[in-house]
Amino acid sequence: MLYDADIYLASVAKSKDSLEKGDLHYPKVARRFSIPVLMSNAVGPCDGFVGAGGTSVWDSEGNKLACMGADETGILIYQTEYNAVVKSLLILP
Numbered sequence: 777m778l779y780d781a782d783i784y785l786a787s788v789a790k791s792k793d794s795l796e797k798g799d800l801h802y803p804k805v806a807r808r809f810s811i812p813v814l815m816s817n818a819v820g821p822c823d824g825f826v827g828a829g830g831t832s833v834w835d836s837e838g839n840k841l842a843c844m845g846a847d848e849t850g851i852l853i854y855q856t857e858y859n860a861v862v863k864s865l866l867i868l869p
Contacts, residue, residue, distance in 0.1 A: 781809065781811055782811060782856075783811055783812050783813075783814065783854075783856070784805055784806070784809065784811055784812070784813045784814070785813075785814045785815075785816070786798075786802070786813070786814070786815045786816070787816045788815060788816065788817050788818070789817065789818040789822050789823065789827055790817050790818070790827065790828055790830075791825045791826060791827070791828055792826075792828040792846075794828075795817060795828040795829075795830050798815060798817075799830075799832070799840075802815055802832070802834055803834050803838035803839075803840065804838065806834040806835065806836055806837065806838040807836075807837060807838040810836045810837075811836050812833065812834060812835055812836050812854060812856065813833070813834045814832075814833050814852070814854055815830075815831060815832050815833075816831050817829055817830050817831050819846075819847060819848070819849050820847070828846055829844055829845060829846040829847060829848055829849075830843055830844060830845075830846060831843070831844040831850075831852055832844070832852070833852050833854050833861050835859055841854070841859070841860070841861045842861035842863055844863070848865055849865070849866045850863065850864050850865040850866045851863075851864050851866070852864075
């Protein structure tokens with residue numbers, strides 16, 4: 777259980793199928809505990825499977841505020857004061 781948490785951060789390594797399950801699960805967590813949820817996922821080949829990307833942020837009501845693409849590497853910065861997200865892509869060679 778979450779106690780006195782202000783934010784929930786999940787660092788995961790999910791395939792496409794698992795990511796679809798997470799997209800259903802994490803908004804429920806946000807609503808249940810009334811806290812924002814940030815999910816950071818792997819991109820590309822990862823320990824015998826392919827990480828599906830899709831790093832996402834949900835607000836405390838379970839609304840998805842931002843999502844990275846399947847092949848995008850970068851960072852989502854969640855600004856709690858404004859309930860806003862800044863998306864910054866990393867360009868890799």
